[in-house]
Amino acid sequence: MSDVATYRLLDGKQCSEAVRAEIASKAAAVTAQRGRAPHLAAVLVGNDGASRTYVESKVKACASVGFRSSLIELPASTTEAELLDLIAKLNGDRDLDGFIVQLPLPKHINEEKVTLAIDPSQDVDGFHPESLGRMVLGLPGFLPATPAGIVELLRHYGVPTAGKHCVVVGRSNIVGTPMSILMSRNTEPGNCTVTLTHSRTKDLTSITRQADILIVAIGKPEFITADMVKEGAVVVDVGIHRITDPTKKRGFRLVGDVKAQEVAPKSSWFSPVPGGVGPMTITSLLLNTLKAAQR
Ligand code: GUN
Numbered sequence: 001m002s003d004v005a006t007y008r009l010l011d012g013k014q015c016s017e018a019v020r021a022e023i024a025s026k027a028a029a030v031t032a033q034r035g036r037a038p039h040l041a042a043v044l045v046g047n048d049g050a051s052r053t054y055v056e057s058k059v060k061a062c063a064s065v066g067f068r069s070s071l072i073e074l075p076a077s078t079t080e081a082e083l084l085d086l087i088a089k090l091n092g093d094r095d096l097d098g099f100i101v102q103l104p105l106p107k108h109i110n111e112e113k114v115t116l117a118i119d120p121s122q123d124v125d126g127f128h129p130e131s132l133g134r135m136v137l138g139l140p141g142f143l144p145a146t147p148a149g150i151v152e153l154l155r156h157y158g159v160p161t162a163g164k165h166c167v168v169v170g171r172s173n174i175v176g177t178p179m180s181i182l183m184s185r186n187t188e189p190g191n192c193t194v195t196l197t198h199s200r201t202k203d204l205t206s207i208t209r210q211a212d213i214l215i216v217a218i219g220k221p222e223f224i225t226a227d228m229v230k231e232g233a234v235v236v237d238v239g240i241h242r243i244t245d246p247t248k249k250r251g252f253r254l255v256g257d258v259k260a261q262e263v264a265p266k267s268s269w270f271s272p273v274p275g276g277v278g279p280m281t282i283t284s285l286l287l288n289t290l291k292a293a294q295r
Helices: 012-034 049-064 079-091 111-117 131-136 145-156 176-184 202-206 260-266 277-291
Strands: 039-045 067-073 098-100 165-169 193-197 213-216 234-237 241-244 252-255
Touching: 012 049, 012 145, 012 277, 039 049, 039 079, 039 277, 049 067, 049 277, 067 079, 067 252, 079 098, 079 111, 111 145, 131 176, 131 193, 145 277, 165 176, 165 202, 176 213, 193 202, 193 213, 234 260
Parallel strands: 039 067, 039 098, 165 193, 165 213, 213 234
Antiparallel strands: 241 252
């Protein structure tokens, strides 16, 4: 049997490089015009290792496209009132184009309150209800970074979507739910018939097997196996997990929500972990920040 893979890679690194080159050239124009670079602030509360890694990647990405960034680090003991005070200050900071508060937050802070406190004009994560409402209605606004990054990835590689059956696995506020809306909109990419599945879905396999485009954001390592996927499907893996692996120098390996080694060979297009959706999420944040600076 031949081992040659027939699928094509949805390469988020390559796509990001192309999009970031465009962002850098537009950022230079904004900087020249207003005499200051686009400026993103990121708030990190507490000591979650993964969150720190993400925020540091975002700050680094800003520098790579000529943006200014500010990292605001607060201890895990920060109270909800203190964080809300900071957000009020950032909302009024004319030196900023947008800011994000990295999630998850420590348990004693209500994430919903925090999300609602961010002024929609500064909400470059696209998490505020006004941003989500604008997305649903197709009005201009900030799109949530991960779903927007996936749409950009499909656009970059010219993956046909119109009329296809897109199955989304997972209904989180920041990925699954907005993803289902973006794929069903009358836009290109878009125009899919969408099924949104979740933990209460019955006979999930019978549904995922009908997917022309399968987008998986369930947060469970290697959850989607080959028997759950139709031959020739487009598979987008949003998950990222560290799995202990003593054979690796660093003691772990990264896997997604999809069992890549058995699903990729069945796919027509496949997004790897790492190097698929991850870089696109950060690129979307840069796009939103540029949009904010161009106002
Ligand atoms: N936590 C996981 N993903 C994200 C994201 O895109 N933005 C923020 N603020 N927190 C996150």
